[in-house]
Amino acid sequence: MNVIKLSKLVSYILRHKPEDYDITLDAEGWVDLPVLIKHMVEKHPVYTDVNIETFEQIARQSGKQRFEIKHNRIRAYYGHSIKARIERNAVTPPDVLYHGTPKATAELIKAQGMKAMNRQNVHLSTDRQTAEIVAKRWHTEYVILQVDAQRAHAAGVAFYAGNENIWLADHIPPEYIGHSA
Template identity: 30%
Template sequence: MGFLKEIKLEVFDNMIRECSRHGYYSDDHLCPACNEEGKFILRSRERDSLARRLALILRHAPEKFDLEMDINGWVDVKDIISRFKKQNERRYHWLRPHHFRAVSETDGKGRYEVRGNMIRATYGHTLEIELDLPTDNIPPSLFYPCNPDEAENLLEVGITPSGRAHVHLSSSIRSAAEAGKVHYKLPTLLEIDTARMEADGETIWHAGVTVYLVESVDSKYITKISNDNPEYEVARARWIDEEE
């Protein structure tokens, strides 16, 4: 009985809720700011399904849903709802504009941005768009994970986008390591001298919470981070703990 209660509690907490005072929050029964029970908005499976479709539309292929995207990557939320319901009314009968804001505001990586009735992806595009993202307060160093076999080549020739419209950089060694771990067992991390890039007139955009974008990185701005870097060692120790 206790086991079933634990499962029910886990399912119950894996939701997006809305606090009347503090807005949307996720994966908890009570608002983390005031400890009050929030109004139910979305189940986790609905959130994940919506996020996957949004990634396809906003990063890669709005035309698959016959949707118009402006030059800065914005798409009308009401048009998205209309297309989803046209394709599968039964599956998306519940969908309303506030669900998009809920997904955006509870995304820990800041992958989506909502303004009024419009939504866009902040990074990850394979589409060519004109970024109007912030370019101020850029950290003096950013980080890039890569295949260990490609590291020496990147140190010589620089970094260009691979399958995306921009090079994606991370704000910390830890976030770069986590991004690299998705593709490589032990990624090599490169440090980018973004202070020098900006001094030389290069533009760097702040996209997600820990993500920054550049058109390319010249080799003169790149150095290799040692695998025994303390922050990288902490990240690797966490991976070992998760595997055990």
């Protein structure tokens, strides 16, 4: 079994298309793990041997930290494009966060701010290297933008923890965005 493909499939289901698998997420994006496994195996019989322990192992060993498991429930950390808004609790962010973006859109972002676009939230990284890895995945010419998260937070911008490296926000106004050194 290819655990990377399994991890990506589960992330796809939880982030984008739970309805295609007859799955309903709760307000915070959780679903019972046995329910996910049952419906996933119905569509993908290759995963018949998958069980709760398989998911727990993937969650522990994955460098990408796509999802979390608690009390036999599972949810995607971030990246949702589903229509139902995932409820999150706002928390105090680190002082500075980073965002990789195509070079062609950097000036527009600095003028209009960061918007979630086709996702529920803007994705930010705790370090420049992570932002660069994300940016390189989609663009050959990119810019790393630096967000003054503490100042934005003090002004009322809500931030949410995604995982240990990823932070989320609904929108980042332009006055808190600059180029990274």
